[in-house]
Amino acid sequence: MSANVPDVSVVVPVRDEVESLPLLMEAIASTLSENQISYEIICVDDGSTDGSAEFLKAQAQVRSDLKAVILRRNYGQTAAMSAGFNYAVGKAVITLDADLQNDPADIPMLLAKLDEGYDLVSGWRQNRQDGAVNRLLPSKIANWLIRRTTSVYIHDYGCSLKAYRAELVADMHLYGELHRFLPALAYIEGARITEMPVRHHARRFGRSKYGISRTFRVLMDLLTILFMKKFLTRPMHVFGLLGLTSMVLGAGLGIYLTFIKLAMGVMIGNRPLLILAVLLFVTGVQLFCFGLLAELLMRTYHESQGRPIYRVREVVTKDVS
Ligand code: UDP
Ligand code: MG
Numbered sequence: 001m002s003a004n005v006p007d008v009s010v011v012v013p014v015r016d017e018v019e020s021l022p023l024l025m026e027a028i029a030s031t032l033s034e035n036q037i038s039y040e041i042i043c044v045d046d047g048s049t050d051g052s053a054e055f056l057k058a059q060a061q062v063r064s065d066l067k068a069v070i071l072r073r074n075y076g077q078t079a080a081m082s083a084g085f086n087y088a089v090g091k092a093v094i095t096l097d098a099d100l101q102n103d104p105a106d107i108p109m110l111l112a113k114l115d116e117g118y119d120l121v122s123g124w125r126q127n128r129q130d131g132a133v134n135r136l137l138p139s140k141i142a143n144w145l146i147r148r149t150t151s152v153y154i155h156d157y158g159c160s161l162k163a164y165r166a167e168l169v170a171d172m173h174l175y176g177e178l179h180r181f182l183p184a185l186a187y188i189e190g191a192r193i194t195e196m197p198v199r200h201h202a203r204r205f206g207r208s209k210y211g212i213s214r215t216f217r218v219l220m221d222l223l224t225i226l227f228m229k230k231f232l233t234r235p236m237h238v239f240g241l242l243g244l245t246s247m248v249l250g251a252g253l254g255i256y257l258t259f260i261k262l263a264m265g266v267m268i269g270n271r272p273l274l275i276l277a278v279l280l281f282v283t284g285v286q287l288f289c290f291g292l293l294a295e296l297l298m299r300t301y302h303e304s305q306g307r308p309i310y311r312v313r314e315v316v317t318k319d320v321s
Helices: 020-034 052-062 077-087 104-115 132-150 166-171 178-188 214-231 235-264 272-304
Strands: 008-014 039-045 066-070 092-095 120-125 162-165 193-198
Touching: 008 020, 008 077, 008 104, 020 039, 020 052, 020 104, 039 052, 039 077, 052 066, 066 077, 077 092, 077 178, 092 104, 092 166, 104 120, 104 162, 104 193, 120 178, 132 178, 132 214, 162 166, 162 178, 178 193, 178 214, 214 235, 235 272
Parallel strands: 008 039, 008 092, 039 066, 120 193
Antiparallel strands: 092 162, 120 162
């Protein structure tokens, strides 16, 4: 256990949570030191207006276990978490909410599970303490949808309390509000994923930053993830196939119409089928070309960032020294 690489970095996005912060830091510090786990707390202030930033800055001057990262304005929870990941140096990373809804006392248990060989351990709020209609119901539906579409079989994607192996975090790139889909992103990166029941408490201070409108955004994000998972490295497989099918159908109808016009002298100018044939053919060509463009984009995407299309878990060779 070296002095500058802690066992765990605890990443906390903070927006207007000034009442909770002292209790939260105390809870994290006491659980982790009781369990002899070396740690750093990274609080990312996401444009708070209630004095959270000032409090964090003052604390970071006196506490050696705290890094305060202050964002210029409010960017949203995903960006705040991403900033926290960038400053984390620990061997593992824990994320949790600042509002004390997650219980820091669960951290050692999650870390122990990571040590069993998992790359990501996700919390499962079995007794979630939030409103039934506006929170629990949409969340149930969203979880079901995400489970079906991403093939990562965990119960509670929305739980912020999660533990990651540091290498995994370095490979994941967050955009928009994708923090809810971290397990799905991790799955794309080839991670071993599991879940564990964790405690959950009702909010004690302040109020939730989200309302019902989040449901819609989650659905859109779900489509993005689905696309990334299936076609990130082979867009031509989807667009090419759709385009070709459409072109073949259009061409088939066109040939049929030409045939009855030339051989039987039937008028085809007023046939709806003619419009359909043209539409299918043109759409087909467009989809096909779009697939080719997407292939080019994907190559740029991977190569410009030096991102390989695979992830290595480990490399084993015979030592020849
Ligand atoms: N949060 C943030 N930026 C935002 C919104 C929220 O950093 O724009 C933080 C917030 O301070 C909290 C966590 O994200 O630590 C989860 O937010 P909240 O508790 O409001 O969500 P809920 O638990 O109601 O889903
Ligand atoms: Mg909360």
